[in-house]
Amino acid sequence: MSENQQSLWQFMIEQSDKLLNQTLQHLGLTFISLFFAVLIGLPLGILIARKQKLSGSVLAFAGILQTIPSIALLGFMIPLLGIGAKPAIVALLIYALLPIIRNTYTGIVGVDPSVREAAKAMGMSAKQILFKVELPLAMPVILAGIRTATVINVGVATLASYIAAGGLGEFIFGGISLNNTNMILAGAIPAAILAIVLDGLLALIQNLNFKKLRKILIVVPVAILILSGLYLLPKAYGNSLTAGFTPEFMGRQDGDLGLKSVYGLKINTIVISDAVMYKAAFEKELDVISGYSTDGRLKAFDLTILKDDKLIFPPYYAAPIVRESSLKKFPELESVLNLLAGKITDAVMTDLNYKTDQLHQSPEKVAKDFLVSQNLFKVSKNSKGGIVRIGSKIFGEQYILAEMYKMLIQGNTNYQVATKTGLGGTKICFDALVNDQIDFYPEYTGTGLLVLLQPNAEFAKKIAHDKNQTYQYVKDEFKKKYQIKWLTPIGFNNSYALMMRRKQSKDLGVYTITDLKQYLDNNK
Amino acid sequence: MISVKQISKSFGSTFAVNQVSFEVLEGESLILLGTSGCGKTTTLKMINRLIVPDSGEITIHGKKIYEEKPEILRRNIGYVLQNNGLFPHYTVAENIAIVPKLLNWDNKKITSRINEIIEKLHLPESYLAMFPSELSGGQQQRVGLARALVTDPSILLMDEPFGALDNVTRSSIRKEFKALEELKRKTMVMVTHDIHEAFELADRICLMDKGEIIQIGTPKELLYQPVNKFSEDFLASEKLSLAFKVASLNDIWDFLPASDHETPNIISSTENVWDAMEKLQTQSRLGIKNESGDQKNIDFDQLTAAFSQYQKNPVS
Numbered sequence: 001m002s003e004n005q006q007s008l009w010q011f012m013i014e015q016s017d018k019l020l021n022q023t024l025q026h027l028g029l030t031f032i033s034l035f036f037a038v039l040i041g042l043p044l045g046i047l048i049a050r051k052q053k054l055s056g057s058v059l060a061f062a063g064i065l066q067t068i069p070s071i072a073l074l075g076f077m078i079p080l081l082g083i084g085a086k087p088a089i090v091a092l093l094i095y096a097l098l099p100i101i102r103n104t105y106t107g108i109v110g111v112d113p114s115v116r117e118a119a120k121a122m123g124m125s126a127k128q129i130l131f132k133v134e135l136p137l138a139m140p141v142i143l144a145g146i147r148t149a150t151v152i153n154v155g156v157a158t159l160a161s162y163i164a165a166g167g168l169g170e171f172i173f174g175g176i177s178l179n180n181t182n183m184i185l186a187g188a189i190p191a192a193i194l195a196i197v198l199d200g201l202l203a204l205i206q207n208l209n210f211k212k213l214r215k216i217l218i219v220v221p222v223a224i225l226i227l228s229g230l231y232l233l234p235k236a237y238g239n240s241l242t243a244g245f246t247p248e249f250m251g252r253q254d255g256d257l258g259l260k261s262v263y264g265l266k267i268n269t270i271v272i273s274d275a276v277m278y279k280a281a282f283e284k285e286l287d288v289i290s291g292y293s294t295d296g297r298l299k300a301f302d303l304t305i306l307k308d309d310k311l312i313f314p315p316y317y318a319a320p321i322v323r324e325s326s327l328k329k330f331p332e333l334e335s336v337l338n339l340l341a342g343k344i345t346d347a348v349m350t351d352l353n354y355k356t357d358q359l360h361q362s363p364e365k366v367a368k369d370f371l372v373s374q375n376l377f378k379v380s381k382n383s384k385g386g387i388v389r390i391g392s393k394i395f396g397e398q399y400i401l402a403e404m405y406k407m408l409i410q411g412n413t414n415y416q417v418a419t420k421t422g423l424g425g426t427k428i429c430f431d432a433l434v435n436d437q438i439d440f441y442p443e444y445t446g447t448g449l450l451v452l453l454q455p456n457a458e459f460a461k462k463i464a465h466d467k468n469q470t471y472q473y474v475k476d477e478f479k480k481k482y483q484i485k486w487l488t489p490i491g492f493n494n495s496y497a498l499m500m501r502r503k504q505s506k507d508l509g510v511y512t513i514t515d516l517k518q519y520l521d522n523n524k
Numbered sequence: 525m526i527s528v529k530q531i532s533k534s535f536g537s538t539f540a541v542n543q544v545s546f547e548v549l550e551g552e553s554l555i556l557l558g559t560s561g562c563g564k565t566t567t568l569k570m571i572n573r574l575i576v577p578d579s580g581e582i583t584i585h586g587k588k589i590y591e592e593k594p595e596i597l598r599r600n601i602g603y604v605l606q607n608n609g610l611f612p613h614y615t616v617a618e619n620i621a622i623v624p625k626l627l628n629w630d631n632k633k634i635t636s637r638i639n640e641i642i643e644k645l646h647l648p649e650s651y652l653a654m655f656p657s658e659l660s661g662g663q664q665q666r667v668g669l670a671r672a673l674v675t676d677p678s679i680l681l682m683d684e685p686f687g688a689l690d691n692v693t694r695s696s697i698r699k700e701f702k703a704l705e706e707l708k709r710k711t712m713v714m715v716t717h718d719i720h721e722a723f724e725l726a727d728r729i730c731l732m733d734k735g736e737i738i739q740i741g742t743p744k745e746l747l748y749q750p751v752n753k754f755s756e757d758f759l760a761s762e763k764l765s766l767a768f769k770v771a772s773l774n775d776i777w778d779f780l781p782a783s784d785h786e787t788p789n790i791i792s793s794t795e796n797v798w799d800a801m802e803k804l805q806t807q808s809r810l811g812i813k814n815e816s817g818d819q820k821n822i823d824f825d826q827l828t829a830a831f832s833q834y835q836k837n838p839v840s
């Protein structure tokens with residue numbers, strides 16, 4: 001534990017530049033969106049307090065907005081606003097809206113009617129009543145709403161990194177992908193502290209008496225504005241092309257770190273989620289992205305892979321990895337899973353992915369069509385045997401594979417199947433397997449080596465480029481360490497790849513990563 | 525002068541106020557009296573346009589109240605509410621300064637006038653920086669009154685101004701109120717459901733029931749010439765103590781014995797019998813002086829004897 005703490009501390013010191021940047025961005029994002037949420041929510045709250053007939057529908061609408069899952073909301077924003085700060089701010093603002101509207105409304109409606117009547121009877125105009133009586137008296141309630149909104153925003157802002165808006169989510173999600181606890185904590189702890197500190201500060205203000213509140217109220221908007229400004233600070237754009245890399249890619253030796261050390265690539269980089277990265281490249285928000293070589297979107301968005309001429313991306317051959325205890329429990333499982341072994345090439349996988357991602361066919365249909373074409377499909381026996389639990393990570397290819405395995409098991413054995421698809425990143429999926437929450441899931445040799453086993457860098461480098469050595473090593477080590485068996489690889493190699501728009505690649509004459517480096521060096 | 529002609533107001537299907545007319549003369553205090561829900565508040569609020577009548581007409585100093593902006597109208601009419609309606613987020617001083625600020629008085633004038641008014645209302649200067657929540661109910665009510673009086677408006681509207689107070693505070697504050705120089709010149713309309721309060725403070729009483737006026741008249745007229753059974757029954761239970769209150773010492777002057785036992789405690793013959801009786805609880809004799817300077821010195825028994833004589837044939 002103490003060792004762990006120390007190394008967390010070391011990690012934070014080591015990454016203090018990034019940490020400070022991310023924290024400032026996080027604060028900035030939180031407060032810019034809060035600022036706009038107040039700008040919109042406060043007048044709306046006042047309006048519905050005046051016209052109470054509207055209150056039901058406005059509050060219900062703001063309530064519905066708030067129930068949209070954050071990731072989905074961020075996803076919706078991309079076609080409208082692209083990636084980066086704008087959509088993130090709008091999404092955060094939408095989440096902050098409900099507590100502000102609702103509390104403004106409640107606060108104003110809750111003002112003692114005899115005070116309001118006295119104000120009117122003394123000859124105050126409607127505007128004077130609003131600004132001198134209703135708003136000041138509702139202020140503690142409104143501040144409570146702002147407080148809730150702030151805490152929500154600090155939390156949701158961690159997701160902003162999905163769409164390249166920065167913030168502490170870069171560490172958190174990078175850490176989850178990389179199975180790097182220190183990295184997760186380096187993002188999560190400051191985010192939690194921010195939430196607690198801001199909550200505490202606003203609680204203090206909210207509980208002040210009227211006399212002190214009056215002075216503070218001038219300070220609050222100024223503070224919000226200044227804090228909003230923080231977001232603009234860390235932006236320093238350099239050269240002509242912009243890269244968008246996933247948080248996972250950013251922290252990996254066989255990712256951004258390798259690009260820097262082996263190729264000496266210096267490109268202006270923003271961190272973005274895999275879910276929106278391809279589209280952003282297509283829409284020219286990004287020029288270079290870190291994709292996967294079998295991704296269907298490669299085909300859909302007409303992207304091309306830059307050749308890894310210095311071989312920094314290790315092979316990622318997919319194979320099901322299964323608990324040995326499960327293989328004992330389900331004796332027929334291994335042979336059934338191996339039915340798929342060697343059956344799917346890179347091109348086939350890209351095509352299958354294209355069908356789900358772009359043609360919006362269900363993974364089920366795509367899986368079934370493929371099995372039928374390979375004469376592997378058998379109608380489910382609908383048996384009542386033991387339940388095999390299949391896991392998958394949260395992207396299309398894994399869904400398809402999970403469906404195929406499901407059909408194979410149901411058609412060939414007496415087992416029943418439960419699928420636990422969408423288990424987030426590698427770490428979540430793998431933890432589920434180790435902790436006996438699932439029986440197997442498809443994993444990639446490169447991931448097994450570099451993310452899960454993490455042997456020393458020297459050794460990893462040596463074997464990482466040989467597909468057989470890598471497979472043998474992970475197979476042996478998983479058996480020893482985790483009692484997990486790697487079955488025969490499925491065939492395709494879903495490795496990392498740098499991609500560009502095909503047209504841009506041609507226009508710039510950039511076909512390899514070395515070409516890219518040279519282009520960047522020449523166009524500073 | 526306030527003139528109310530045939531005003532009516534209904535909320536949904538209930539007639540809160542129905543065809544009500546009355547006049548309040550310059551410097552007069554008219555009290556709207558009646559049980560809860562009879563339409564007193566509604567009537568009062570129509571005078572400063574907090575409520576808009578369905579029909580009828582109200583003029584103040586001969587001018588229709590709908591001819592000017594409601595804010596302007598209200599700034600020139602003092603208004604006191606039952607629950608005082610003080611701004612909880614304003615200090616006492618700021619509360620009192622609300623209307624002067626709306627009228628754009630300069631700060632110096634506001635300060636000096638605030639000091640003047642709180643002195644008259646027996647509010648210590650140390651209260652000025654306090655918030656209403658730090659004061660007792662009686663003190664809050666005084667602040668509410670100070671707030672209504674600070675600009676010295678010629679008209680004052682009051683809705684159960686003592687209603688939220690306990691009985692003891694209530695009668696003592698009422699006495700002070702009655703003695704206030706500041707109020708003597710005011711044209712006042714006040715609402716109450718308390719018969720004694722009405723009889724102590726009113727020049728004329730307007731007795732209401734179910735949104736309509738039953739009788740308007742001086743306290744004596746109401747007591748001795750009720751227009752109908754409702755009027756009579758309304759006062760029946762309090763009739764004797766009200767009789768003490770409506771009879772002035774002048775009224776019973778002729779029945780008082782002349783006497784030469786001088787006493788240092790002298791009151792005017794315009795005071796009522798009730799007050800004189802109260803004074804004779806704590807002292808054995810009382811000197812009464814009338815307008816022409818004659819003085820009679822009496823004790824409690826002589827006072828009650830004279831009152832019984834008068835009661836046989838009261839004049840109204």
Ligand SMILES: Nc1ncnc2c1ncn2[C@@H]1O[C@H](COP(=O)(O)OP(=O)(O)O)[C@@H](O)[C@H]1O
Pocket residue numbers: 535538539540558559560561562563564565566567
């Ligand atoms: N805003 C309102 N909405 C509906 N009914 C009202 C409203 N104000 C008063 N009333 C009704 O009008 C009648 C007279 O009310 P009010 O003038 O307040 O009586 P009072 O002051 O004599 O107690 C009552 O029946 C009351 O319920």
Ligand SMILES: [Mg+2]
Pocket residue numbers: 561564565566
């Ligand atoms: Mg009332």
